[in-house]
Amino acid sequence: MYYIDTVDHLSSSPVSRSTSAILFLQFWRVSDSEFQFRTSQGQFLVCDGNGGFVSATSKSPSTMATFFIDRNHENRVHLRGRSGTYLQASMSNQLTADYPGIPGWDDNAATFAMMIVANNLHGDYQLANGYGHDKAKEVLNRHRNNFITVEDFKFLHRHGINTVRIPVGWWIPFDPNPPTPFIGGTLEALDNAYSWAQYSKHPAMLGFELLNEPSAAEVPLDVLVSFYKQGYHMIRKYSSAAYVIICQRIANVDPFELYQADIGSFNIVVDLHYYNLFDATFVNMSVEANIQYIFKSRETQLKALNRANGPLVFIGEWVNEWDVTSASQTDYQDFGRAQLDVYNAASFGWAYWTLKNDRMHWDFEWNIRNSYLQL
DSSP: OBEEEOTTTTTSOOEEESSOOSSOOEEEESSSSEEEEEOTTSOEEEEOSTTOBEEEEESSOOGGGOEEEEEOTTSEEEEEETTSOEEEEOTTSOEEEEEOSOOOSSSOTTOEEOOOOOSSOOSHHHHHHHHOHHHHHHHHHHHHHHSSOHHHHHHHHHTTOOOOOOOOOTTGGGTTSOSTTOOTTHHHHHHHHHHHTOSSSSOSOOEEEOOSOOBTTTSOHHHHHHHHHHHHHHHHTTOSSSEEEEEOOBSSOOTHHHHTSOOOSSSEEEEEEEEEOSSGGGTTOOHHHHHHHIIIIIHHHHHHHHHSSSOEEEEEEEEEEESOSSOOHHHHHHHHHHHHHHHTTSTTOBOOSOSSOSSGGGOHHHHHHTTSSOO
């Protein structure tokens, strides 16, 4: 049994090794059974016919870059080219399309291990790419009709929540026929949210956030500021009142950099995401230390931003979860209370991440119903 590794992908053909996989491949679905494989460098695996080497040099997909996958229950796979020939690892540690006949599922040169590496990705793209159009449409329609309903908006209203922050994918404006592999219907679900939000006398649409969580390591400040300025002026063409929300760069970056950027003159909001997670600072931090961090670090920063002459402050993401193990319900209540005490002072308010989640403490409704978070 082999792993596929494209260590030589820039020159000739992928190398197969029996011990490790150095570079993993991305799946691109073509049909229910046909796939294309792309390396992290952007090249597609291609096979030019029976007996040929499988190389990773193509910069665009083609029929030669399309393969069939046969899979068994143990996550072992066979790969076939469009000609029907099975791929195998040769004695010279290269991937070739010349396996004789049909391979079994034992440890042979044409049987590979499939290892899925992902960060719990459950988005539209992964679902549609994995299921195919028809099955994904069925699953997504059921999800859109049942996951978030008008009853959830009534729940929020009863507990004093007057705003919702809804992620909007770039493909939604193309509904009802978004680009492949996305499935139409998201825009209708978004429209439902606007109609459900009519529980106050204010218009349902409050503002637009231009981008979520740009990475400081990957997005230079000048590029981000230019994008935000263009987005601000584009929105102002259609609305003079809507708030334009700009997200801070993610990492240990001072959000004051956006206050100094002069992005717009009216109804600008800076979105901060506050988590006592995802950073070595919080590993092994005690309950009390986590709570004091909220007051000493977060509150200090928030007060300074509130005083600044510029955008309003929005705590656009926070959660009643941390790296503390074996925390009691009282511990969670104290931690949540500290966050609410501080974040309630944000000039544009806050939004919890998220309304519903399969992880209990990330689920706002679960926290409220079970008294782990007390508003």
